[in-house]
Amino acid sequence: MKRQLILEDGTVFIGEGFGSGKQTMGEVVFNTGMTGYQEVLSDPSYCGQIVTLTYPLIGNYGINRDDFESIHPAISGFIVKEAAEYPSNFRHQQSLAEYFSMKDIPGIAGIDTRKLTRIIRKAGTLKGTICSMEENVAEILEKMKATKLRVDQVKQVSTKTPYPSPGRGRRVVLVDFGMKHGILRELNKRDCDVIVVPYNTTAQEILNLSPDGIMLSNGPGDPKDVPQAIEMVREILGKVPLFGICLGHQIFALACGANTEKMKFGHRGSNHPVKELATGKIAITSQNHGYSVDEASITQTDLEITHIALNDGTVEGLKHKVHPAFTVQYHPEASPGPEDANGLFEQFLTLIEMNRQEGVYQ
Numbered sequence: 001m002k003r004q005l006i007l008e009d010g011t012v013f014i015g016e017g018f019g020s021g022k023q024t025m026g027e028v029v030f031n032t033g034m035t036g037y038q039e040v041l042s043d044p045s046y047c048g049q050i051v052t053l054t055y056p057l058i059g060n061y062g063i064n065r066d067d068f069e070s071i072h073p074a075i076s077g078f079i080v081k082e083a084a085e086y087p088s089n090f091r092h093q094q095s096l097a098e099y100f101s102m103k104d105i106p107g108i109a110g111i112d113t114r115k116l117t118r119i120i121r122k123a124g125t126l127k128g129t130i131c132s133m134e135e136n137v138a139e140i141l142e143k144m145k146a147t148k149l150r151v152d153q154v155k156q157v158s159t160k161t162p163y164p165s166p167g168r169g170r171r172v173v174l175v176d177f178g179m180k181h182g183i184l185r186e187l188n189k190r191d192c193d194v195i196v197v198p199y200n201t202t203a204q205e206i207l208n209l210s211p212d213g214i215m216l217s218n219g220p221g222d223p224k225d226v227p228q229a230i231e232m233v234r235e236i237l238g239k240v241p242l243f244g245i246c247l248g249h250q251i252f253a254l255a256c257g258a259n260t261e262k263m264k265f266g267h268r269g270s271n272h273p274v275k276e277l278a279t280g281k282i283a284i285t286s287q288n289h290g291y292s293v294d295e296a297s298i299t300q301t302d303l304e305i306t307h308i309a310l311n312d313g314t315v316e317g318l319k320h321k322v323h324p325a326f327t328v329q330y331h332p333e334a335s336p337g338p339e340d341a342n343g344l345f346e347q348f349l350t351l352i353e354m355n356r357q358e359g360v361y362q
């Protein structure tokens with residue numbers, strides 16, 4: 001059935017609806033990955049957002065049991081050029097449309113997603129609504145103007161109670177801000193004894209679990225919307241080695257006195273080049289973020305910039321000059337995307353070992 005996508009700047013696209021027929025509103029963001037749509041649509045960092053993919057053919061290898069990054073997808077909607085009706089892959093179990101119907105998430109196909117992406121690149125991220133053809137455009141525009149985007153996305157996607165993911169190795173408390181399963185997989189692969197805790201767990205509650213290391217996960221929204229997590233990191237810093245990814249990196253930066261800002265249209269894709277300043281080495285990385293750490297704000301802190309994005313020079317990695325803590329804006333767990341940065345998990349475990357030898361942090 002025909003449906004419309006209305007952007008807050010007044011642009012209207014007409015396409016073919018799939019999945020849920022309900023109306024949806026969210027921030028429209030684009031991802032440039034050529035593969036990995038299943039991981040993208042199930043990444044909780046997209047909570048409250050409508051995702052469009054620049055690659056034109058989506059759903060061609062279907063949806064399978066193994067590639068999810070969360071149990072319940074948190075995206076508000078999905079915009080594609082062509083949604084494959086007949087997936088072809090030995091692992092496929094459902095088509096994109098079947099999955100979106102099952103999860104009650106609206107999708108729209110037949111959209112010129114490259115044109116849409118150019119609009120977003122020019123104007124910056126925009127609000128958008130996917131709705132039926134009967135809806136009046138002017139009314140929807142009014143409604144979008146009046147609706148404030150949610151600020152409690154982390155609460156929505158974080159686990160409600162702590163749970164273990166046992167191993168025989170080092171104990172890692174993983175703070176779940178909307179964790180991708182990939183992070184847990186990487187820690188478990190290294191035999192870590194992981195305890196996943198909710199986003200609002202206090203520093204003392206975390207220390208009571210006697211962790212060898214603390215991992216701050218990715219997650220949706222503005223890092224400034226989770227002040228209790230910023231406070232927790234401030235209190236824990238210097239007591240246990242810490243590693244943060246994406247939202248975890250931004251929260252760490254704020255806890256250390258740096259600032260974050262909203263980017264024009266963000267970084268979302270699977271081929272973002274990142275330079276490690278110490279070695280000059282480039283990693284091709286998976287990314288999904290709409291905020292970044294303000295470079296100028298680092299000077300007044302005890303932080304050091306370790307990585308930068310080659311495309312626009314923004315901060316991609318940080319390290320504390322005194323305490324055993326480092327973070328990255330990109331995704332070493334990949335899922336989807338290249339695994340160039342996977343060694344950061346080893347770096348975290350090395351930091352844990354060094355920290356156990358009486359305060360040797362570097």
Ligand SMILES: NC(=O)CC[C@H](N)C(=O)O
Nearest residue numbers: 218219221246247290291
């Ligand atoms: N993947 C993430 O953790 C995203 C972090 C944050 N929500 C941002 O958009 O910048």
